[in-house]
Amino acid sequence: MSATTTLLWVVFPYVSMAVFVVGLVWRYRYDKFGWTTRSSELYEKTLLRLGSPLFHFGIIFVALGHFMGLLIPKDWTEAVGFREVAYHFIATYMGSVAGLMTLVGLVLLIYRRRVTGPVFLATTRVDKFMYVMLAIPILLGMWATVQTQILGEAHGYDYRETISPWLRSLFYFQPMPELMADVPLPFKLHIAAAFLLFMIWPFTRLVHAFSAPVQYSTRPYIVYRSREESHATGSRDPRRGWEPSVAPRERRRRTSTNT
DSSP states (O other): OOHHHHIIIIIHHHHHHHHHHHHHHHHHHHOGGGOSOOOOTTTOOHHHHHHHHHHHHHHHHHHHHHIIIIISOHHHHHHTTOOHHHHHHIIIIIHHHHHHHHHHHHHHHHHHHHHSHHHHHTOOHHHHHHHHHHHHHHHHHHHHIIIIIISSSTTOOOGGGTHHHHHHHHHTTOOOGGGGTTSOHHHHHHHHHHHHHHHHGGGSGGGGGGOOOTTTTTSOOOOOOOOOHHHHSOSSOOOTTOOOOOOHHHHHHHHHHHO
16 A cells, blocks of 8 residues: 555545644634624625525535435445435435535525625635635535446446445544545545545634524523613503613603602
8 A cells, every 4th residue: 555545545534634623623712703604694685595595405415415325334224225226316316416506506605705796895815715615525526426426337336335434444543545546536536625625614614514503592582671761651551570661861860869
């Protein structure tokens, strides 16, 4: 086994995932206010309402497909009656639809950022770099699917015999880079681009993917009280459990009277 193979399929993935994990921890501890998407919805909504759902729903289905194909062993799916023909059909054609949704959504979002003045001005250099690094693995993944799975052999390339066990071997800390030797070039480029994306992930707005409004349903209500005297002394009776607020001028008058 050559040093290049070890560097590409052992060292590089581990370095990428280490930067990914450490970067997320660092970003959360020292840049919580920057842990945001910096939403630009106020500037433009029409293209956003079309492109954002296409991209996000597409990428979710793509992620689920990758999880099933890469992390779940082939023997497990066959043991429950999920044969290779059915898996190939779902992974290839339904995966292609999800990938196309993702790509179209991303193109619309990039187009929106370029042609909408305020959105373009709010786009940083890091954002531009992120969009490029995000588009590359998506395009390479589509290329790999079309060339090897749709236009290739009858049943396509069975990456669950090579790429999947190689990836799982990294998590077991027993890497088997020799499995990547005969993998088609489009898949190799797609994997390398994906690990590059993971390396820059913590330092971009992509961190919002790990945000969830867990405390939203349990947080206390925010009480708004009017400062207008008309609201405090109106004819309508206050609701049970609530007291009308006293306007600052009225409160000062009462205080001076008591003293």
